[in-house]
Amino acid sequence: MPTAPAPQNTDELHQALQENDRRPYGRTRTVTAEELVDAAEQFDDPTTLVHALLELQEAYTYGSEPRKSPVVFARLLNLLDEQPDVFDERLRHMLFWRFKWVAGALRALPEVPLASLRQWLTEMRDRYEKAGLGLQPYYGQAYQLAAHVGEGTTLAYELWAARARTRLSDCEACEICERALHHLAAGDDERALRTWEPVLEGKESCQEEPARSVSYALLPLLRTGRTDRARELHLSGYRGCRRNPSMAQEVGRHLEFCALTGNEARGLELLSENRSLFDEVDSPLDLLGFLTGVQVLLQRVERLGRGELPAAGYAGRIWTVAGLRAEIHARADDLAARFDARNGTTAHTDRRRARLDRAPLLTALELTLRVRHLDDVAPAAPVAAPAAPAAGAVPESLPELIVRARGLDEQGHPDAQACWARLRTLAAASDYRHPDDPAVGPLARLRADLLSDEANRADEKEETDAASLHEDAAALYEDAGLPGHAALERACAQLPAADATGQGSESAEEKAAALTDAHAAVVRLHEETPGLAPYLEARMLRLRATALGLRLQTTGDKAHIAPVLAEVDLLHAFATRHDLPGQISGSLLLRASTYALSGDLPAAVAEIDALLDRLKTHGPAWHLPRTLGLRGRLQLALRDAQTAHTDLTEGLRLAADWPADAVDAAQLHADLAEACMRLGRPDEALRHLTRSAELELRRGSRTEAFCAYSNAARLSLDLGRVEDCIALLDSLLAEPEVAAGELDDRLVAQLRLTRARALHAGEDLKAATVEFVALAAESAGWDDDPASHVMIAAETALLLGESGDFARAREVADQALAAHAKAPSYDQLSSCLREIARVQAERQGSDGLAGALGFLADAGRIADEARAAGHRPDGRSLDTALAYEHGRVNAYAGEYETALAALEKALALLGDLGADDDRVGEWAESIRLAGVVEGLYLQRPAPALTRLDAAIARLTAGGHTEEAEALASLAARLRDEG
Structure with missing residues (x-):
C-alpha cells in the first residue's frame, strides 16, 4: 500500500522528494523513495526521474541496502550516456561522487567477485579521466579495497594519501578517519589518535562523522590511558549511531567497548535498544562488524558465569546470553569465511579473532550516571530477600530458627528480617513439616508471624494492602490462641487505613478525623486486651503516639502538640519501667519529631542530641543511623549544611553495618545531596542523588527511584554534563514499565522534557525539535x-x-x-x-x-x-x-x-540607575546597541559618541569596568571610522 497519495505533477513530486529528504533513514524513507521513482516514470521529464533515482540511491546507501544501490546507479549512468544534457553541473557532480558509494556497496557483498570490484574501479578511473576529473578519489577507493582484502595496503595508501584532494574527494572528516585507521592497523595508537584529533574535537564532521571515528578511537584511547576522554566520546558517539542500520558496525564497537571496561550490563542494555539491527541490516559487511561486537559482549558475560541472563536477539525467539552467543558465533564465522573466500585472504577471520581474543582493558569504568550491574538485567523477580545477617544469626535448626526470629523481632532487631525470609522460604516448600515442639507453637502461629512481617514491610512501603494484611494476621493469631498478638495486629491496621484517607478528593480535615478515630481505636484495643506482654504493650503505646503524631503532621495545629507529647511520655515511662531499649529510643525519637513538627527546631535538636548520647551508651546501635539522619534533616532546616553533611555522612557509614532494609539509606543519600548543593558541591550531590535512586529501585520503589533519577538528570544538565544527562534518560525511558505505560505519565513527560532540553543544549536541534513537538501535542490535552x-x-x-x-x-x-x-x-x-x-x-x-x-x-x-x-x-x-x-x-x-x-x-x-543597581548590564547593552544603530547604521557618529562617552564616564565612576570597556571599544571604532 502506498505511503502517501501519488504526486499528480512534477511540482508535487519535487515537493514530495524534499519532504522525504527530511525523514530519517530507514524503511519508511526507502519505501517512499521507491514510490516516488515509480511516480517519476509516469512523467515525460528525465530531470525529475534523475532526482528521484538519486534520492532512492541515497536511501538504499544509508539504509544499509547495498545490493540495491548499484542497480539504481546503473540506471543513472545509462541516463547520463543517453541524455547527457539532462545533467547540469550539480547533477553531474552528484553522479560522479556516487561512484564511491557503489564501490563501497560492492565491497560489502561477499557474493560479488573480487574481479568485479576491480573492474568497477577501472570503470570509475576511465569515467573520471574522460570527464577531466582528478584521480585522488579513485586512488582512495583503491586503497579502501586493499585495506578490505588485507593485501598491498602500504603502496595503495601512499598512492592515495600523497595526492592532492579534489572536489570529488571524500570529505576531510572521512579521509581523516581512513588515515587514522591505517595507522591503527599498523599498531600505532598515538599516531592514529593525533590524526583523528580534528574529527574527535568536532572541527571536521559530516553525516557519519564523528560517530564513525569515535567508535574506532575508543579502544586506542583506553590503551593510551585517556579513560575520561573515552567515556565522554562513548556517550556522544553512541548517540550518533544507535538504531541506525548503516552504522551497525559502529554500534558493535560500542558494545565491545562496554564489554572491555566492566560495563557488561550497559552493553546488554544497549544491545536491547538496537535489537532491530539483527533484522534491518542488509549489508553483510556491516552485519559482520555488528555481530562480532555483539559476540565480544556476550562472550564476556558468559565468561563471568552469567550465560543464563536474557539477551535481545533475533526476533521470534527468547534468547539467553549463551544461546545468542552460539547463534551469532556460527553466523559471523560464516560471514567472515565468505569474505575471505571472495578475497583470497584470511583478513576478516583474523580481524574477527583478534577482537574476540582481546582481554578486558579495565575492570570497571563508570560510563553513566546510572550504574548498572549484571544482577540488574536479570529476569523480573520478586524483591530480593534482605541481606543475610551476621554469621550465626540464622540457625540451621528449624525450631532454633523460629525461636531466634521471634526473639529478634521482640527487640526490633534488623536481623529478624533475614530469619523471617528464611522461614518464609522453608514454610512455602511442599515438603515442609512443622516442628512438634511446645517452644515453637502451632503452624498457625508461624503463618501469623510471617504475615505480620509481610504487613510491616508493606507499611514501610506505604502499600495499599498493608491494613488487610494486618487484619489477616490478626485472624491467624486468634486461631493460634494469641489474643494479645491479634489485638496488636488490629491496632496496626488502623494507621494505614487512616493514612489512606485524604488521598484524592478528601481534605486534610477528613484525614485528621480518620487519624483521631484510629487513635481512639488503638486505645480501645489496648484497654480491652488484658495481660499484654510488655513488648506488645509498648508497641500499642507507640502506635497511639504515632497516630497523634501523624495527625499533627497533617494539620499543623498547635492544639495537637500536647496530646502527642502526653502519649510519648506514657510510652517512655512504660519502656523505662520494663527496660525496653528499642522503645525508649523510639519514644525519644517521637518526641524530637514532635518538636520539629511544632516548629521548635532547637528543642528537637536538643532531644536528638540526648538520644544520640543514650544510643552510644545503651543502644540499640541500629537506631543510630536513623537518628543521625533526623539530626541531619534538622540541621538542614536550621541552615547548617556543614553539620548536616557531617551527621548524614556518619549515618551512612553506620548504616553499612546493618541489613539494607534496616535503614532508609536512600533517604540519607537524598538528604546528603541537598546538603552538598547548599555547600556548593554539585558533583558530590549528583553522586548521592543517583545512589538514592539506585537504592529505591532495588527495594521496589519505582516511582521514588524515577523521581530521584529525574532530579539527577536535571542537575547533570545544569552542570553542563549534557551527554551524561541524555544517557541517563535514554536508559530510564527504555525501562519496560515506561514502554508499557505503567509509570505516571507526568513523570515520564518530565523525563522526556529534560531529555529534549539536553538535546537542545547538546546542539542536536533536529532530535530536540521532534521531542518538543511531541510533548507539546501531548500536553495540550x-x-x-x-x-x-x-x-x-x-x-x-x-x-x-x-x-x-x-x-x-x-x-x-x-x-x-x-x-x-x-x-x-x-x-x-x-x-x-x-x-x-x-x-x-x-x-x-x-x-x-x-x-x-x-x-x-x-x-x-x-x-x-x-x-x-x-x-x-x-x-x-x-x-x-x-x-x-x-x-x-x-x-x-x-x-x-x-x-x-x-x-x-x-x-x-x-531611568536613572543607582550605583549598585542590578540593571546596569541591561542599561549598558541598550546604550551599546543604540550606539551601533546611530553611529554605524545611521552614520551619525557625533551624537552616538556623546551618548557613549557619557555612559562610559558613568559606568567607570560606578566601578562597572567590564561594561565600560565594551562601550569604549565601540567608541574607539566610531572615532577610527570617522
Whole structure:
C-alpha cells in the first residue's frame, strides 16, 4: 500500500522528494523513495526521474541496502550516456561522487567477485579521466579495497594519501578517519589518535562523522590511558549511531567497548535498544562488524558465569546470553569465511579473532550516571530477600530458627528480617513439616508471624494492602490462641487505613478525623486486651503516639502538640519501667519529631542530641543511623549544611553495618545531596542523588527511584554534563514499565522534557525539535495542568524558530498563548516570544519583520496583562526587555530609525540607575546597541559618541569596568571610522 497519495505533477513530486529528504533513514524513507521513482516514470521529464533515482540511491546507501544501490546507479549512468544534457553541473557532480558509494556497496557483498570490484574501479578511473576529473578519489577507493582484502595496503595508501584532494574527494572528516585507521592497523595508537584529533574535537564532521571515528578511537584511547576522554566520546558517539542500520558496525564497537571496561550490563542494555539491527541490516559487511561486537559482549558475560541472563536477539525467539552467543558465533564465522573466500585472504577471520581474543582493558569504568550491574538485567523477580545477617544469626535448626526470629523481632532487631525470609522460604516448600515442639507453637502461629512481617514491610512501603494484611494476621493469631498478638495486629491496621484517607478528593480535615478515630481505636484495643506482654504493650503505646503524631503532621495545629507529647511520655515511662531499649529510643525519637513538627527546631535538636548520647551508651546501635539522619534533616532546616553533611555522612557509614532494609539509606543519600548543593558541591550531590535512586529501585520503589533519577538528570544538565544527562534518560525511558505505560505519565513527560532540553543544549536541534513537538501535542490535552502546557509549548515554539520553521513556531506559540489565558506564565512566555522574534528578524531580515513584530505584539499584550495583574518579574522588566527587543528586531530588518526610537524608549523606562543597581548590564547593552544603530547604521557618529562617552564616564565612576570597556571599544571604532 502506498505511503502517501501519488504526486499528480512534477511540482508535487519535487515537493514530495524534499519532504522525504527530511525523514530519517530507514524503511519508511526507502519505501517512499521507491514510490516516488515509480511516480517519476509516469512523467515525460528525465530531470525529475534523475532526482528521484538519486534520492532512492541515497536511501538504499544509508539504509544499509547495498545490493540495491548499484542497480539504481546503473540506471543513472545509462541516463547520463543517453541524455547527457539532462545533467547540469550539480547533477553531474552528484553522479560522479556516487561512484564511491557503489564501490563501497560492492565491497560489502561477499557474493560479488573480487574481479568485479576491480573492474568497477577501472570503470570509475576511465569515467573520471574522460570527464577531466582528478584521480585522488579513485586512488582512495583503491586503497579502501586493499585495506578490505588485507593485501598491498602500504603502496595503495601512499598512492592515495600523497595526492592532492579534489572536489570529488571524500570529505576531510572521512579521509581523516581512513588515515587514522591505517595507522591503527599498523599498531600505532598515538599516531592514529593525533590524526583523528580534528574529527574527535568536532572541527571536521559530516553525516557519519564523528560517530564513525569515535567508535574506532575508543579502544586506542583506553590503551593510551585517556579513560575520561573515552567515556565522554562513548556517550556522544553512541548517540550518533544507535538504531541506525548503516552504522551497525559502529554500534558493535560500542558494545565491545562496554564489554572491555566492566560495563557488561550497559552493553546488554544497549544491545536491547538496537535489537532491530539483527533484522534491518542488509549489508553483510556491516552485519559482520555488528555481530562480532555483539559476540565480544556476550562472550564476556558468559565468561563471568552469567550465560543464563536474557539477551535481545533475533526476533521470534527468547534468547539467553549463551544461546545468542552460539547463534551469532556460527553466523559471523560464516560471514567472515565468505569474505575471505571472495578475497583470497584470511583478513576478516583474523580481524574477527583478534577482537574476540582481546582481554578486558579495565575492570570497571563508570560510563553513566546510572550504574548498572549484571544482577540488574536479570529476569523480573520478586524483591530480593534482605541481606543475610551476621554469621550465626540464622540457625540451621528449624525450631532454633523460629525461636531466634521471634526473639529478634521482640527487640526490633534488623536481623529478624533475614530469619523471617528464611522461614518464609522453608514454610512455602511442599515438603515442609512443622516442628512438634511446645517452644515453637502451632503452624498457625508461624503463618501469623510471617504475615505480620509481610504487613510491616508493606507499611514501610506505604502499600495499599498493608491494613488487610494486618487484619489477616490478626485472624491467624486468634486461631493460634494469641489474643494479645491479634489485638496488636488490629491496632496496626488502623494507621494505614487512616493514612489512606485524604488521598484524592478528601481534605486534610477528613484525614485528621480518620487519624483521631484510629487513635481512639488503638486505645480501645489496648484497654480491652488484658495481660499484654510488655513488648506488645509498648508497641500499642507507640502506635497511639504515632497516630497523634501523624495527625499533627497533617494539620499543623498547635492544639495537637500536647496530646502527642502526653502519649510519648506514657510510652517512655512504660519502656523505662520494663527496660525496653528499642522503645525508649523510639519514644525519644517521637518526641524530637514532635518538636520539629511544632516548629521548635532547637528543642528537637536538643532531644536528638540526648538520644544520640543514650544510643552510644545503651543502644540499640541500629537506631543510630536513623537518628543521625533526623539530626541531619534538622540541621538542614536550621541552615547548617556543614553539620548536616557531617551527621548524614556518619549515618551512612553506620548504616553499612546493618541489613539494607534496616535503614532508609536512600533517604540519607537524598538528604546528603541537598546538603552538598547548599555547600556548593554539585558533583558530590549528583553522586548521592543517583545512589538514592539506585537504592529505591532495588527495594521496589519505582516511582521514588524515577523521581530521584529525574532530579539527577536535571542537575547533570545544569552542570553542563549534557551527554551524561541524555544517557541517563535514554536508559530510564527504555525501562519496560515506561514502554508499557505503567509509570505516571507526568513523570515520564518530565523525563522526556529534560531529555529534549539536553538535546537542545547538546546542539542536536533536529532530535530536540521532534521531542518538543511531541510533548507539546501531548500536553495540550492536560486540562488539569495548563501551566505545564504553556511551558512546553513556549519552549517548542522557540526551538521551531531556531530551526527556521517560523510558520509552525507561530502555531505552537498560539497554543501557548491560549493555555496562558488559563494559567498565566508572564515571564517565560514573554521571553520565548521575544526570542523567536529576534531569531526570525536575524534570519530573514526585512522579509521576516512582519512575523517578528507579530511575536513582539503578543509579548506586548503579555506585558500589559502582567502590569495589570501586579506581577513582579523574576528578572528583567517585561516592558524594558520588550522595548530593547523592538530595537534589535528593527535593526536586523534595516529599520534603523525605528530601532533607535525603541532603544531610547528602553533607556527611558530604565531611568536613572543607582550605583549598585542590578540593571546596569541591561542599561549598558541598550546604550551599546543604540550606539551601533546611530553611529554605524545611521552614520551619525557625533551624537552616538556623546551618548557613549557619557555612559562610559558613568559606568567607570560606578566601578562597572567590564561594561565600560565594551562601550569604549565601540567608541574607539566610531572615532577610527570617522
